Amino acid sequence: MAAIQHILAANQQRHRARSQMVYINAYVRQHFSPLNVLSDRAVQSKFRLPLGSFLDVVGDGTGLSNASVSRSVAAVTPILLCHARTHIRMPTTRDEVRQVHHGFHAMAGIPRVIGVVDGTLIPIHNPSLVDPCWIGRKPYAAINTQVAVDHDGLITDIVARWPGGTHDSFVWANSAVGQKAGRGEFGRSIFLRDSGYPLRSYLVTPITNPATPQEERFNEAHTHTRTHIERVFGRWKSRYRCIHRSSGGLRLSPVKCCSVIVVTAMLHNIAVHVGADEPPPVDEDGETSEDEAPNPAPCESRAAFHQAGVQTREELVNLF
Incomplete structure (x- = not known):
């Protein structure tokens, strides 16, 4: 009897020891936060999104998958968008x-x-976009984005909604x-x-065929001022x-x-306000929305507006 009790006690002790053993098969991934370990200059250098697979770039730096980065972008973008009117505005x-x-x-x-206006094509990469309206004069799908800038390089107005x-x-x-300009709200x-x-009268274009030295000097000044937006x-x-x-287009x-x-655009303005280092410029050739082309003759209903513009431009030409 004593031997049987000894055997039962030994088995019970062995089972208890095994039951207390815990096996951990899951791997807990430690996410890397670049903001905690990298300098501001290093963050700007590494996360300027230089590749087409920009989701991969961010994912590799933070230990996240493309899907996780995409969900994060989708979650954060509307929150930032709520502050756009604060940072993108015309002088008032x-x-x-x-x-x-x-x-x-x-x-x-x-x-x-009060501003220089131009359009630029922002490429997008979406195979489902088969409608030709997304394709402009360049053979890729894009958003035709209208931008106005001030003398400091701040984006004061942006329209990003049209194919x-x-x-x-x-x-x-x-x-x-x-x-607003048509209603005279900018004086x-x-x-x-x-x-x-x-x-x-509120939107001045260059003279198509300058015939006098004054007109040529005006066109030169107009071009010089307008190239400011290309640098922006x-x-x-x-x-x-x-x-x-x-980048291959926004995916x-x-x-x-x-x-x-x-x-x-809002983040660009914030960078300008805080005096962030200017990045090296990239080639903008071919990304303007349209080639310059002379305006067609205005129809009769718009002739008065066109004539007012001619008068305004002549007043400016006389200054040169």
């Missing part, structure tokens, strides 16, 4: 307008300029800033744009390579692409 106060006027006048001598095949003049006519201030836009495009797309053509739905474009 008298002092702000005067400062912008002086800044543009110092470039080439054109007075009363790449949409004409620039249509985007302007249907934009809030274009309609005597003017915008500069190339000849792809209609000539108006280069810095903006260099900071956020996901919106540059070299998101069109609606999400538009939101990301606006958010990157």
Whole structure:
């Protein structure tokens, strides 16, 4: 009997010891946070999104999959978008307008300029987009994005909602800033744009065939001032390579692409405000929305607006 009790006690002790053993087969991944270990300069250098697979770049740096990064972008973008109006806005106060006027006048001598307007193509990569309206004069799907900038390189207005095949003049006519300008809400201030836009008293384009030295000097000043926005495009797309053509296109739905474009413009303005180092410019050739082309003769219903634009431009030409 004693032997049997000894055997039972031994078995019970052995079973208890085995039951207390815990096997851990799961691997707990430790996420790497670059903000905790890298300097500000290193973060800017590593996460400027230089590749087309920008989701892979972020994922590799944080230990996340493409799907996780995509979900994070989708979650954070609407939150940032709520603050866009705070950081992207036209000058409104008298002092702000005067400062912008002086800044543009110092470039080439054109007075009363409140902004330079241009369109740029932001490529998107979505095989489901078979509608030709997404294809402009360049053979890739894109968002035709209208941008206005001030003398400091801040983006003061942005419209990112139209397919790449949409004409620039249509985007302007249907934009809030274009309609406000048409109602005279900017006073005597003017915008500069190339000849792809209609000539108006508030939207001044270059002279198609300059016939006098004054007209030639005006065109030179107009071109010099207008190239300012091309440099802004280069810095903006260099900071956020996901919106540059070299990225292969934003791999998101069109609606999400538009939101990301606006958010990157807001972040660009924040970088300018805080004095962040300027990134090396990228080639902007071929990404403007349309080639410059002379405006067709205005129809009778718009002749008065065109004539007012001619008069405004002649007043400016007389200054040169």
